[in-house]
Amino acid sequence: DARVTQTPRHKVTEMGQEVTMRCQPILGHNTVFWYRQTMMQGLELLAYFRNRAPLDDSGMPKDRFSAEMPDATLATLKIQPSEPRDSAVYFCASARPGHGTDTQYFGPGTRLTVL
Amino acid sequence: KNEVEQSPQNLTAQEGEFITINCSYSVGISALHWLQQHPGGGIVSLFMLSSGKKKHGRLIATINIQEKHSSLHITASHPRDSAVYICALSFSGGGADGLTFGKGTHLIIQP
Numbered sequence: 737d738a739r740v741t742q743t744p745r746h747k748v749t750e751m752g753q754e755v756t757m758r759c760q761p762i763l764g765h766n767t768v769f770w771y772r773q774t775m776m777q778g779l780e781l782l783a784y785f786r787n788r789a790p791l792d793d794s795g796m797p798k799d800r801f802s803a804e805m806p807d808a809t810l811a812t813l814k815i816q817p818s819e820p821r822d823s824a825v826y827f828c829a830s831a832r833p834g835h836g837t838d839t840q841y842f843g844p845g846t847r848l849t850v851l
Numbered sequence: 852k853n854e855v856e857q858s859p860q861n862l863t864a865q866e867g868e869f870i871t872i873n874c875s876y877s878v879g880i881s882a883l884h885w886l887q888q889h890p891g892g893g894i895v896s897l898f899m900l901s902s903g904k905k906k907h908g909r910l911i912a913t914i915n916i917q918e919k920h921s922s923l924h925i926t927a928s929h930p931r932d933s934a935v936y937i938c939a940l941s942f943s944g945g946g947a948d949g950l951t952f953g954k955g956t957h958l959i960i961q962p
Contacts, residue, residue, distance in 0.1 A: 769949055779937065781949035792949055827894065833947030838882070840950070842894040 738762045740843035742828050748849045754816040757846045759828030760809055768811045769829040769840060770796075770803055779827075785811065818850045854878050855953035857938050863959045870925040872956045874938030881941050883921050884950060885912050888935040897923070899941075928960045 741760045749755055761768050769784040783793035788805040796803065800822075802814045815822055825847050829840040856875045864870055874883065885897040898905050898912040900921065905912050909928075914921040925932055935957050939950040 767947060771950075778954050779939075779950075779952040781951070784949045786947075795949070825892065829894075831947065838899055838941075838947055839896045840884075841896070845892055845894075847892075 738841075740828055740830050740841050742826075742843040742846050744846060745844060746847045746849075748851065749818055750851050751819055752817045753850075754814065755818050755822075755848060755850075757813045757826050757828075757848070759811040759813075759830075759843055761811065761828070761830030762832075762841055763809070765830035765832045765841070766808070767831045767833055768805060769831070770811070770813050771827040771829065772824045773827065773845075774824045782813070782826075815848075818848075820850045823848055823850050854951055855938055855940055857936075857953040857956050859956060860954065861957045861959075863961065864928055866929060866960055866962050868928050868960075870928050870932070870958065870960075872923045872936050872938075872958070874921045874923070874953055876919050876921075876938075876940055878940075878942070881943050881948075883914055884939040884941065885921075885923050886937040886939060888937060888955070890934065894937075897936075925958075930960045930962050933959050 743758045767786045770782040771779050772782055773779045782796045783803040785805050805811045825845040827845045828843040831840045854877055858873045882899050882901045884899050887895045887897050900914040909926045911924040935955040937955045938953040941948055
């Protein structure tokens with residue numbers, strides 16, 4: 737049963753600390769998305785990659801957020817330094833567009849609390 | 852400017868009722884997605900539409916590109932259908948680009 741995995745599932749940290757969230761896309765999926773969900777804003781796109789290259793990171797605060805794909809099986813989202821307003825659930829999703837379905841498969845999310 | 856509007860925001864219905872959730876958008880799109888977010892937080896893609904109608908079990912999704920409107924219907928609703936239903940837009944390449952989301956419709960089906 738192929739699925740997107742995310743670690744950690746929960747993270748509580750103090751303001752100013754670095755936070756790293758990891759995502760393992762479904763094997764063979766070449767497109768990876770990072771989304772953030774808050775009560776106020778709902779779901780919003782932060783960034784996405786295709787074949788490990790960033791295609792759009794316009795939704796990401798550039799001064800503190802960075803997203804990378806060190807290899808095809810790992811995507812990372814880092815926040816440094818973290819702030820209380822970064823508290824949210826961060827979802828990773830993966831897809832394999834052009835191969836019969838463009839469905840995005842979502843991971844379980846990382847719930848981040850910044851104190 | 853909100854590109855995606857969903858209605859209603861909240862809906863409570865009795866088991867067995869026919870449910871309709873609406874989504875209107877204001878810009879050209881390549882596809883529209885319906886997603887379901889469970890009470891536990893997990894998100895599942897239900898449909899991706901670029902025209903016409905799709906059906907899966909008791910769920911039916913329709914889209915009218917000219918009217919910029921889509922509906923999600925649930926027939927013979929059941930308490931397990933209780934979830935947040937989210938409409939999302941793709942502007943190019945179907946599901947190949949990042950999605951723009953509506954605020955969601957919180958559905959509760961009472962036994």
